[in-house]
Amino acid sequence: MWLKILGSLLVIIASVSLGFMLAAQYAERPRQIRQIISCLAALKSHINYTAIPLPAALVQSTGGITGPVAELFQAMASLLADNGLTPQAALNQALKDSNKLVLHNPEREVLSVFSANLGGMNREEQHKSLDLAQEQLSRIQYEAERLCEQNVKMYRYLGICGGLAVVIVLV
Template identity: 35%
Template sequence: MIKIIGALLVLFAGTMIGFYQAGQFAARPRQIRQLAHGLQRLETEISYGFTPLPEALVRSAGASAEPIAGLLHRAAGQLGERPDDPFRESWELAVTEHWPYTAMRDNERNILIRLGSVLGISDREDQIKHLRLALLQLKSEEDAAREDQAKYEKMSKSLGLLSAALIVILMM
């Protein structure tokens, strides 16, 4: 009886691990799209609203979903806490602190860090150019993430279940 309960628990755990990994593959393109939307909102605030960067970040965060909203709020908060530090440092710190809460990978993080190194130090037109470049790069990453999702989402679910089944067979 205990072996059966143990086997069921192992099967359940393996299946949940597979579903979690599949969920990560599904969440990545969605979060990249949300990030692109947040950056488009930031571009709009900078170009048409002539909004200062901290306020533009807060407004963009308000129009974004989590975890992107948290990232933008954190960047704005860092600017408020450390007004003498350059924006680049506040942005990098916010990205680094908030990155574990996302399903995105290092490519997207590098795009954001490069973007943060030019925001706030140049004129409005230059910032808009850099935001548009980041949006183009994120679009290509989103396409790659969709391909990964199509390839690996179903496989992750199956692999989790089959790995757990193998462990159960070896235990018996």
């Protein structure tokens, strides 16, 4: 009897935690996109108004931001400074190495196209490229927030109800 109760509690706890972890990923994605947009805005000002190397501008653009997005930009800066990679290769390598980011393909593609143009143009063209990347990421952020509103509650309820359903079937 006690073994059944303990097993049931463990199944419910596992399913609820799984549901909440999936919901947290959907809630984290719009926040990370907002942080990337903020970093790109700071990078735009560093490119337009200061004459510092790109790795230093990338590190300074993460001021006030912590977490996976700041780590992405700092890893990109270190790859640019240490390995002499192109900005696009450095970003792609940093994206590959980062396992905490919950970015999907549209965001990764926008960042990849943006980084291909980074450092290879004059300031005005880079300013336009940064504006375009920010605009595209804003649209993606809107869509991610819409998906977040839909899916966060669903995954939480699904975790709870799924755990209860498994317990009822097993008992």
